[in-house]
Amino acid sequence: MEKLLTKNIHLPDSHKIETYRATGGYKALAKALGEYSPEDIIDIVKRSGLRGRGGAGFPAGVKWSFMPKGTERPKYLICNADEGEPGTFKDRVILEKDPHQLLEGIIIASYAIGAQQAYLYIRGEFNLAIQRCEAAIREAYEHNFLGQNIMGKYYSLDILLPIGAGAYICGEETSLMESIEGKKGWPRIRPPFPANRGLFGCPTTINNVETLANVPHIIERGVEWYTSIGTDKNHGPKLYCVSGPVKRPGVYELPMGTPLPEIIFDHAGGLFEGRQLKGVIPGGSSTPILRPDEIQVNMDFDSLAKAGTMLGSAGIIVLDHTMCIVRSTLILANFYHHESCGQCTPCREGTGWLENILHHIEEGHGRPGDTDLLIEICDNIMGNAICPLGDAAAMAIGPAVKKYRDEFDYHLTNKQCLPETRK
Amino acid sequence: MSARNQEIEVKNLTINGQALQAEDGTVILEAARSIGIFIPHYCYHPKLSIAGCCRMCLVEIQGQPKLQPACRTPVEEGMIVSTDSSKAIRAQRAQLEFLLLNHPIDCPICDQAGECGLQDFYMMEFGQHKSRFAKEEKIKRPKAVAIGPHIVFDAERCILCTRCIRFCIEIAKQPEIGTKNRGNHSQITTFPGQQLDNPYSINTVDICPVGALTSKDFRFKIRPWFLYSTPSVCPGCANGCNIFICINKKHYVNLQRAQIYRLKPKENPEVNDCWLCDEGRLSYKLVNENRVLQPHIRQDGQLVLVSWERAINEIKNRVQKILTEYGPQRIGALASSKATNEANYLFKKFAHEVLETPNLDFLKGLTGYGDDFLIREDKTPNTRGAIDLEIGPGAGGIGAAEMLSPANPLKGLWIMGAEPTESYDNEQVNEALASLELLIIQTSNFTASCQWAHIILPSATFAEVDGTFINYKGRVQRVFKAMQPRPESLANEVILGRVARAMGYDWQEHTPAEIMRQIAAEIPRYHGLDYEKIGDKGIQT
Numbered sequence: 001m002e003k004l005l006t007k008n009i010h011l012p013d014s015h016k017i018e019t020y021r022a023t024g025g026y027k028a029l030a031k032a033l034g035e036y037s038p039e040d041i042i043d044i045v046k047r048s049g050l051r052g053r054g055g056a057g058f059p060a061g062v063k064w065s066f067m068p069k070g071t072e073r074p075k076y077l078i079c080n081a082d083e084g085e086p087g088t089f090k091d092r093v094i095l096e097k098d099p100h101q102l103l104e105g106i107i108i109a110s111y112a113i114g115a116q117q118a119y120l121y122i123r124g125e126f127n128l129a130i131q132r133c134e135a136a137i138r139e140a141y142e143h144n145f146l147g148q149n150i151m152g153k154y155y156s157l158d159i160l161l162p163i164g165a166g167a168y169i170c171g172e173e174t175s176l177m178e179s180i181e182g183k184k185g186w187p188r189i190r191p192p193f194p195a196n197r198g199l200f201g202c203p204t205t206i207n208n209v210e211t212l213a214n215v216p217h218i219i220e221r222g223v224e225w226y227t228s229i230g231t232d233k234n235h236g237p238k239l240y241c242v243s244g245p246v247k248r249p250g251v252y253e254l255p256m257g258t259p260l261p262e263i264i265f266d267h268a269g270g271l272f273e274g275r276q277l278k279g280v281i282p283g284g285s286s287t288p289i290l291r292p293d294e295i296q297v298n299m300d301f302d303s304l305a306k307a308g309t310m311l312g313s314a315g316i317i318v319l320d321h322t323m324c325i326v327r328s329t330l331i332l333a334n335f336y337h338h339e340s341c342g343q344c345t346p347c348r349e350g351t352g353w354l355e356n357i358l359h360h361i362e363e364g365h366g367r368p369g370d371t372d373l374l375i376e377i378c379d380n381i382m383g384n385a386i387c388p389l390g391d392a393a394a395m396a397i398g399p400a401v402k403k404y405r406d407e408f409d410y411h412l413t414n415k416q417c418l419p420e421t422r423k
Numbered sequence: 424m425s426a427r428n429q430e431i432e433v434k435n436l437t438i439n440g441q442a443l444q445a446e447d448g449t450v451i452l453e454a455a456r457s458i459g460i461f462i463p464h465y466c467y468h469p470k471l472s473i474a475g476c477c478r479m480c481l482v483e484i485q486g487q488p489k490l491q492p493a494c495r496t497p498v499e500e501g502m503i504v505s506t507d508s509s510k511a512i513r514a515q516r517a518q519l520e521f522l523l524l525n526h527p528i529d530c531p532i533c534d535q536a537g538e539c540g541l542q543d544f545y546m547m548e549f550g551q552h553k554s555r556f557a558k559e560e561k562i563k564r565p566k567a568v569a570i571g572p573h574i575v576f577d578a579e580r581c582i583l584c585t586r587c588i589r590f591c592i593e594i595a596k597q598p599e600i601g602t603k604n605r606g607n608h609s610q611i612t613t614f615p616g617q618q619l620d621n622p623y624s625i626n627t628v629d630i631c632p633v634g635a636l637t638s639k640d641f642r643f644k645i646r647p648w649f650l651y652s653t654p655s656v657c658p659g660c661a662n663g664c665n666i667f668i669c670i671n672k673k674h675y676v677n678l679q680r681a682q683i684y685r686l687k688p689k690e691n692p693e694v695n696d697c698w699l700c701d702e703g704r705l706s707y708k709l710v711n712e713n714r715v716l717q718p719h720i721r722q723d724g725q726l727v728l729v730s731w732e733r734a735i736n737e738i739k740n741r742v743q744k745i746l747t748e749y750g751p752q753r754i755g756a757l758a759s760s761k762a763t764n765e766a767n768y769l770f771k772k773f774a775h776e777v778l779e780t781p782n783l784d785f786l787k788g789l790t791g792y793g794d795d796f797l798i799r800e801d802k803t804p805n806t807r808g809a810i811d812l813e814i815g816p817g818a819g820g821i822g823a824a825e826m827l828s829p830a831n832p833l834k835g836l837w838i839m840g841a842e843p844t845e846s847y848d849n850e851q852v853n854e855a856l857a858s859l860e861l862l863i864i865q866t867s868n869f870t871a872s873c874q875w876a877h878i879i880l881p882s883a884t885f886a887e888v889d890g891t892f893i894n895y896k897g898r899v900q901r902v903f904k905a906m907q908p909r910p911e912s913l914a915n916e917v918i919l920g921r922v923a924r925a926m927g928y929d930w931q932e933h934t935p936a937e938i939m940r941q942i943a944a945e946i947p948r949y950h951g952l953d954y955e956k957i958g959d960k961g962i963q964t
Contacts, residue, residue: 184601184602337606341605342583343609344477345583346517346521349522352606353521353524353556356556373555380514383490384514385478386475
């Protein structure tokens with residue numbers, strides 16, 4: 001497939017505006033401002049079938065159309081660049097290598113929803129990305145792609161670049177808004193939804209970096225071209241991150257719905273010599289793990305949902321036979337325990353309890369019945385928390401325990417890891 | 424009003440098979456409460472914003488895949504809710520187990536035991552009873568930390584419902600506390616360099632559903648199940664907040680030794696919602712401390728204890744002496760805005776009929792800090808009542824300011840239930856009182872002016888009498904007798920009746936209810952009022 005999102009990243013100085021413009025950058029913006037009304041753009045994006053790349057897969061155009069019309073309240077667009085999901089590093093490529101592509105998407109989206117102010121909330125640990133985005137925003141102002149009367153048209157937009165302070169939970173849209181407002185990153189309960197009461201209580205649309213980076217391409221090349229990429233209802237290019245014991249880990253831009261084995265074995269080069277596949281987490285740490293016999297699946301929202309897991313952020317984590325499933329689950333449990341915000345009961349207490357039990361099993365102090373208890377705790381968290389973090393922990397741990405129950409039981413009886421996974 | 428009625432839509436729904444109607448906007452939890460179905464909850468409080476974080480109130484709604492928090496899901500037409508489906512019960516049990524995971528379950532040494540939400544549910548139907556988490560592994564946190572002048576905090580017992588935080592922001596309007604850390608290391612904390620020190624801080628103890636916040640004043644004094652509560656009105660200021668007076672039940676029968684252990688706010692949306700300020704809450708101490716327990720007479724410069732007969736006899740002789748020697752113009756009478764309407768009304772009658780003097784007024788008491796919420800600058804409960812009863816100098820009489828100035832013409836002065844130095848200059852008052860031939864003070868507590876008194880009569884406090892106060896807005900509210908008066912002390916109106924009868928007047932012994940009816944007949948503003956009409960919520964006049 002022709003590269004779209006990553007077409008510039010190998011060019012020297014790909015992050016600079018000159019490079020971006022030399023490869024046709026900001027043409028989509030000129031087209032959007034010159035030829036289309038905001039409603040037209042929402043309609044185009046709706047018809048393109050662009051689905052949110054942050055994990056939930058909600059149609060972006062539909063989300064934009066929820067913004068109230070004719071209100072006097074200010075409207076905001078937020079780009080969620082708080083990429084923190086373990087196993088995911090796709091947005092980082094765009095932020096570091098091609099920030100103007102993202103900015104163009106942000107400006108078009110802001111125009112479509114009628115926002116005069118956009119926020120690019122960026123993960124604090126992304127040092128280079130922050131520098132590059134700052135520089136890119138400055139360049140965009142200098143070239144009048146931002147600021148008053150963009151490209152001489154009757155539309156003005158400012159972008160602010162808030163920087164996260166190291167909380168996974170601030171990647172959740174409502175706690176991200178709390179964070180921008182200067183508060184503690186605690187998710188809000190929905191309803192009200194952000195489109196009605198979001199940032200500072202005003203209508204807000206929040207999109208993932210990759211989602212917004214898709215927008216200029218759709219505007220420039222049209223709906224029909226865009227829908228020709230990918231599968232039915234899952235259109236466009238997708239950035240897949242492959243990590244784990246594979247020969248060529250990294251970010252791969254492929255059409256939506258590329259089969260998972262193709263990504264792992266063809267593009268990423270397959271596993272290291274002598275390693276056997278033990279499992280694949282298909283969409284970042286929060287998605288249920290797939291056993292080797294389950295990996296014949298297309299990497300799109302609907303196929304993975306049918307397989308009992310999720311596309312999530314498309315962070316494919318490969319596990320081989322030398323890895324102890326108890327230990328990997330413990331690492332994930334530790335992560336969710338550490339990152340739980342502490343607001344609601346099931347997540348606050350449940351994630352800590354999960355880590356506690358897994359720790360005991362891994363250290364050889366597990367008690368009979370612990371596997372059932374783990375599954376029960378996951379069930380008790382699932383769906384009962386305020387935000388998806390609790391669900392994420394339950395989905396990361398529950399299915400792993402269920403699918404690799406033998407190995408957990410081996411730990412409980414033998415007080416140690418399987419022979420091949422011992423260090 | 425009719426326009427408002429049209430706006431409010433009524434929704435039909437079913438909860439646990441029971442059909443009911445609820446106004447649009449009502450949350451499921453309140454709708455269920457209205458038909459007697461209790462949905463367990465911790466973070467929800469009807470007077471605070473909704474946090475929805477404890478997740479105890481999850482209920483099943485037909486057609487919705489996930490359980491929904493009943494505390495913030497509004498009712499909808501045709502909604503079918505079940506709070507007792509296996510899914511809902513399972514979620515409630517699970518949340519309770521989560522909440523107890525790191526909770527010390529130290530009920531035997533916890534001051535909240537007996538009125539703890541966690542304990543109630545744990546012992547009741549929602550509990551698991553069998554812990555699946557080792558005690559040694561519970562997270563250790565600070566215990567018994569004084570986070571303010573009135574509040575002690577135990578972080579281990581806290582379930583992070585955030586009611587206290589929301590209270591400080593929304594009601595007290597002084598955000599002083601928040602949460603720190605993440606996950607199960609989250610903890611309520613005061614902001615750096617700050618204390619939980621607002622005028623309403625003890626309310627956080629009331630709304631804390633567990634033993635995390637306890638009152639320095641009350642903790643470890645008594646178990647709540649030994650307390651007996653009587654509705655009343657706070658005597659701390661002119662706002663007239665509704666309260667419960669909590670005394671030890673054991674001594675309610677054994678009248679001699681009853682003590683007030685605390686005052687708690689009583690809900691009254693017209694006056695104080697369900698809040699009470701710290702100052703008012705601690706005002707009960709005057710009932711327990713420094714009481715005058717027997718009549719005193721000054722002999723050779725010393726106050727000596729005497730019997731009521733002797734005291735009344737002495738009053739009779741000395742009052743009659745002043746009346747005959749100097750005439751009624753030379754005697755004064757001061758009522759008080761701290762006394763009930765019944766006492767003040769009788770005192771007015773006493774001044775006119777028995778002392779026959781036009782020199783009548785009332786003392787206004789202390790003034791101090793006030794705000795636009797519950798605290799009034801007038802620190803007495805019944806100023807409005809004294810004004811309405813027209814307690815003031817008659818024709819040719821003098822008022823309180825003149826009576827208490829050194830240049831006063833008085834020979835005798837009768838003060839009921841007030842301390843003059845609270846409202847007037849100390850030195851002037853002392854000079855005025857020192858020059859009197861007869862100073863009779865009818866008081867519940869020893870005060871500064873008692874040093875000049877010739878006769879001190881022990882009277883009952885607001886907690887020991889029936890009566891009415893009128894708050895600054897003109898709302899008549901009842902105080903109920905929470906306990907018997909201290910031995911030998913008597914209600915003000917009883918004292919006045921006894922003295923009047925001793926002096927040869929044909930005064931019947933009237934109950935406070937009867938006196939109220941006399942007031943209602945005499946004062947146009949209160950026409951038709953009686954205790955039944957006033958009820959326990961009061962009535963606006």
